[in-house]
Amino acid sequence: MPTHPVIAIDGTAASGKSTFSRALGQRIGYTYVNTGFMYRGVTWYMQEKNIPLTDPDAIAREISAVQVETLLHNGELAFRIAGVDPLPHVREARVNEGVSQVSQVGAVRKLLVAQQQALAEQAPLVMEGRDIGTVVFPQTPYKFYIDADPEIRAQRRSAQGETDVIKHRDAQDSQRQNSPLTCAPDAVRLDSGRFSVEELVATALEHLASRGLKIAT
Ligand code: C5P
Numbered sequence: 001m002p003t004h005p006v007i008a009i010d011g012t013a014a015s016g017k018s019t020f021s022r023a024l025g026q027r028i029g030y031t032y033v034n035t036g037f038m039y040r041g042v043t044w045y046m047q048e049k050n051i052p053l054t055d056p057d058a059i060a061r062e063i064s065a066v067q068v069e070t071l072l073h074n075g076e077l078a079f080r081i082a083g084v085d086p087l088p089h090v091r092e093a094r095v096n097e098g099v100s101q102v103s104q105v106g107a108v109r110k111l112l113v114a115q116q117q118a119l120a121e122q123a124p125l126v127m128e129g130r131d132i133g134t135v136v137f138p139q140t141p142y143k144f145y146i147d148a149d150p151e152i153r154a155q156r157r158s159a160q161g162e163t164d165v166i167k168h169r170d171a172q173d174s175q176r177q178n179s180p181l182t183c184a185p186d187a188v189r190l191d192s193g194r195f196s197v198e199e200l201v202a203t204a205l206e207h208l209a210s211r212g213l214k215i216a217t
Pocket residue numbers: 013014035036037039040099100101103128129130131132169170173
């Protein structure tokens with residue numbers, strides 16, 4: 001078991017995971033960690049280095065050579081690759097297009113999962129991604145799976161002014177061999193198309209209390 005409690009949140013692309021996870025983290029004073037950001041950062045780096053994303057061996061070689069740092073700083077995730085914070089680049093269309101290819105590579109997952117697990121030694125976490133409840137922290141009793149109608153998710157992305165290949169990413173993320181996106185059998189399913197963020201957080205708080213999580217109010 002991790003030293004600190006971990007709330008694991010998985011779900012489809014543009015399902016509102018980040019908005020919900022951030023709101024839940026703020027509400028209960030847990031550190032919010034977006035693992036998609038880490039896979040996006042690695043993808044951006046590979047693209048900057050002109051590594052062909054169709055070549056998993058080249059990606060594996062590069063990830064074992066570069067310095068990747070994941071830590072918590074002032075209550076937030078700080079991620080650096082080759083000393084650079086990839087934040088300004090992670091929502092670029094080319095990253096949206098390439099990230100599901102990079103996230104299939106075993107060496108990338110192995111490195112990032114180990115770093116994600118280490119964060120739970122430092123602070124209580126709300127961690128979102130695709131494999132948090134199934135692979136990163138399968139033993140946590142606090143798990144949610146978020147989804148919404150694909151049309152609603154597509155509208156959400158275009159309202160954010162982003163070009164995103166949601167369907168394509170979902171297909172690749174669900175069908176890959178390494179840690180595919182699935183709903184853990186013990187996760188609570190939430191539909192972000194039918195409920196507001198406040199309602200989702202209220203449902204989550206009830207569930208967490210029923211599982212015995214003590215939350216300071
Ligand atoms: O959550 P977000 O949509 O930003 O994630 C971007 C991509 O990163 C996903 O489509 C998926 O390919 C990958 N990912 C992953 N495992 C995670 C988090 C994200 O494979 N835990």
